[in-house]
Amino acid sequence: MTKEIVNHAIKALLYEVVTEPKPGLVDPSNNGSHSDMDAFTFISSSLALEDYFIEAAKLGEQFQEADLTVLFQNLRKAGILAERQMFRATQGVNTHKGAIFALGIFVCAKSYADKNNLNVFSVIKQMCAGLVERDLKQVQHYTTVGATIYKQYGIAGAREMAESGYQVVEQIALPFLIRATGTTNQRLLDTLMKIAAEIPDTTFIKRSGGIDQLSWLKQAMQRYFELGGSKSPEGMQYLHELNDIFVAHNYTIGGCADILIVTVFMALEMEKLV
Numbered sequence: 691m692t693k694e695i696v697n698h699a700i701k702a703l704l705y706e707v708v709t710e711p712k713p714g715l716v717d718p719s720n721n722g723s724h725s726d727m728d729a730f731t732f733i734s735s736s737l738a739l740e741d742y743f744i745e746a747a748k749l750g751e752q753f754q755e756a757d758l759t760v761l762f763q764n765l766r767k768a769g770i771l772a773e774r775q776m777f778r779a780t781q782g783v784n785t786h787k788g789a790i791f792a793l794g795i796f797v798c799a800k801s802y803a804d805k806n807n808l809n810v811f812s813v814i815k816q817m818c819a820g821l822v823e824r825d826l827k828q829v830q831h832y833t834t835v836g837a838t839i840y841k842q843y844g845i846a847g848a849r850e851m852a853e854s855g856y857q858v859v860e861q862i863a864l865p866f867l868i869r870a871t872g873t874t875n876q877r878l879l880d881t882l883m884k885i886a887a888e889i890p891d892t893t894f895i896k897r898s899g900g901i902d903q904l905s906w907l908k909q910a911m912q913r914y915f916e917l918g919g920s921k922s923p924e925g926m927q928y929l930h931e932l933n934d935i936f937v938a939h940n941y942t943i944g945g946c947a948d949i950l951i952v953t954v955f956m957a958l959e960m961e962k963l964v
């Protein structure tokens with residue numbers, strides 16, 4: 691069981707990076723707004739995380755206590771080590787910090803849920819209960835980007851998603867991907883744009899200098915779908931135009947990419963994607 695879950699986790703990371711054209715993000719033909727990384731950096735980073743996913747799956751499978759927040763604390767220790775592995779594999783570039791967090795949670799929770807015949811999203815909700823309060827509300831010194839954005843705008847980004855049990859994945863992104871038609875690339879592109887229309891990505895907020903541009907992002911995603919999305923030449927042309935705009939302004943949607951990764955992981959687990 692562990693082997694298949696780990697395989698799906700790494701596959702999800704690789705599926706995301708090869709999906710193209712992604713505005714502002716790294717894909718095989720374009721580095722978007724990331725001058726310090728390319729698709730090869732992501733391949734190296736993905737493979738370097740194998741041990742972490744094995745550990746995350748084992749932690750979930752073997753956990754026997756009643757309080758699932760303890761499981762999250764155990765996973766976090768492994769996650770901190772995994773961040774170091776990632777930086778070693780990429781020579782110091784942040785490729786997958788958000789994915790180490792989100793996908794690690796999914797791998798661990800799915801193993802626990804399968805073992806105990808439970809719903810993975812409700813397991814995550816229990817694992818991450820109180821996370822925003824503990825990590826952000828009680829913090830005195832606002833050091834990370836996520837903490838600074840929380841202080842300024844009350845948006846808790848990656849942690850909020852986790853504490854909600856990734857409602858956006860369960861209720862929006864995953865059903866959308868399952869229903870999406872076309873090639874794998876077309877299905878994943880449309881799902882990424884759907885995610886970008888729905889979540890406040892703290893990476894985008896950081897790079898665009900505030901929350902004002904979020905409404906522009908939502909309008910851009912709406913226009914993409916009005917043009918017919920990935921299955922229309924106009925939709926694809928628009929993605930190329932958006933990439934130019936993203937690069938000119940140094941915008942990225944790295945948080946949305948992380949949510950796509952966990953959505954792909956779940957679709958693979960459910961055999962709704964090959």
Ligand SMILES: CC(C)(COP(=O)(O)OP(=O)(O)OC[C@H]1O[C@@H](n2cnc3c(N)ncnc32)[C@H](O[C@H]2O[C@H](COP(=O)(O)OP(=O)(O)OP(=O)(O)O)[C@@H](O)[C@H]2O)[C@@H]1O)[C@@H](O)C(=O)NCCC(=O)NCCS
Pocket residue numbers: 724765766767768769770773784785786787788789790791792794834835836837846847848849851889890891892893897942944945946948949
């Ligand atoms: C909770 C952590 C993820 C850390 O949170 P932190 O407070 O450090 O920062 P956040 O801004 O809250 O988010 C961190 C990364 O999470 C991704 N993300 C952003 N918004 C969302 C969202 N709404 N939902 C889900 N995920 C989200 C995002 O990662 C992606 O972007 C990164 C690339 O961006 P880039 O601008 O290029 O970054 P840098 O070049 O590094 O620039 P600077 O950061 O230097 O300015 C890429 O990694 C994508 O994956 C955010 O970056 C978690 O890490 C944590 O708990 N940290 C504490 C230590 C720990 O316990 N670690 C182990 C976790 S198990």
Ligand SMILES: Nc1ncnc2[nH]cnc12
Pocket residue numbers: 706707714715716717724785786789942943944945947948
């Ligand atoms: N393809 C990608 N480009 C940039 N940041 C990312 N974070 C996760 N996937 C990414």
